[in-house]
Amino acid sequence: MSHGAVLFDLDGTLSESAxxxxxxxxxxxSVLGEPIPSEAQLLRFIGPPLVDxxxxxxxxDPVLAQRAVAAYRAFYAEHGQFDTRVYDGMxxxxxxxxxxxxxxxxxxxxxxxxxxxxxxxxxxAPLVDLVVGAELDGRRTRKSEVVAHVLAQLPEPAAAxxxxxxxxxxxxxxAAAHGLPCIGAVWGYGGRQELRAAGAVALAERxxxxxxxxxxxxxxxxxxx
Numbered sequence: 001m002s003h004g005a006v007l008f009d010l011d012g013t014l015s016e017s018a019x020x021x022x023x024x025x026x027x028x029x030s031v032l033g034e035p036i037p038s039e040a041q042l043l044r045f046i047g048p049p050l051v052d053x054x055x056x057x058x059x060x061d062p063v064l065a066q067r068a069v070a071a072y073r074a075f076y077a078e079h080g081q082f083d084t085r086v087y088d089g090m091x092x093x094x095x096x097x098x099x100x101x102x103x104x105x106x107x108x109x110x111x112x113x114x115x116x117x118x119x120x121x122x123x124x125a126p127l128v129d130l131v132v133g134a135e136l137d138g139r140r141t142r143k144s145e146v147v148a149h150v151l152a153q154l155p156e157p158a159a160a161x162x163x164x165x166x167x168x169x170x171x172x173x174x175a176a177a178h179g180l181p182c183i184g185a186v187w188g189y190g191g192r193q194e195l196r197a198a199g200a201v202a203l204a205e206r207x208x209x210x211x212x213x214x215x216x217x218x219x220x221x222x223x224x225x
Contacts, residue, residue: 004161005103005154006214007147007175010115010133011046012167012188014090014106015122020076020083021045025053028071034058046189047168049109049134049141073111073136081114086122087187089207094127096211103158105130107146109170130154143174151178165210169198183213 011017022042029036036042037057045053050072054065097104104127108115112133119125132150134141140149151159164175167188175182176199184195184203195203202213 004163005105005129005150005158006097007105007107007150007162007164007180008094009164009166009168009171009185009188010106010108010110010118012190013087013165013171013185014124015084015086015118017084017118018043018046018189020080023083024072024076024080027075028054028068029058031071032060032064032068034060034064034068043189047109047170051138051141073114076114081118082121084118084122086124087207091124091127093207093210094124096216097214098127098129100216102214103129103154105132105150105154107143107150107164107174108133109141109143109146110134111136143170144177147174147178147180163214165204167195169194172198172200183210 008014011021022039025042025045026036041057044057050069051065054060054068060068094104106115106119106128110133112131113136115133116131119128119131130150130153132146140146147164151162154162162180164171164180164182165185166172166182167185168190172182172184172195181201184200186192186195186203186205187207192203204210204213
């Protein structure tokens with residue numbers, strides 16, 4: 001892992017974004033007159049494609065799910081995207097990686113236009129080399145598709161030695177689809193059990209654990225399952 005790019009998920013990995021996402025989901029469901037699930041259920045919105053969450057978490061049919069996505073994005077663009085904060089220690093991790101010549105990419109299922117806006121709002125944009133997210137028209141929503149698009153834009157050996165960092169099983173599985181290892185971000189929304197079950201090669205309890213796991217310092221611990 002010592003020379004490759006590092007791909008970071010956004011929500012739950014770089015930023016604590018649940019307040020804005022959950023508020024946007026509640027607004028969308030309210031507009032449609034649909035029941036609003038519990039907060040624990042709504043937290044499942046963080047990670048998968050948005051339309052999947054409205055269908056699987058809320059039980060909406062395909063047509064209603066698309067209407068919910070539109071209502072969600074209208075509210076999120078105005079309010080929700082800025083109701084977030086960067087996790088303590090993450091700016092320092094990104095700066096350390098780039099200081100050692102590593103390519104830093106963001107690979108998210110969030111719409112790319114929102115991902116770029118959020119990174120700028122959080123002050124992280126100058127610390128990131130590449131941002132790839134979903135398209136508003138529904139293309140490139142799966143994490144495996146996002147990772148593929150990132151890898152296609154990376155030079156060697158950055159792509160060959162790339163590693164993912166994410167907090168949900170979608171990140172682990174999306175990385176694995178391209179032969180990439182994934183370090184689980186325990187501070188996010190998935191938790192240890194989900195990340196272990198998905199096959200994360202290592203678990204980072206806090207952002208400060210990442211430099212050692214990514215080979216930035218002497219005596220870096222070996223990945224553990």
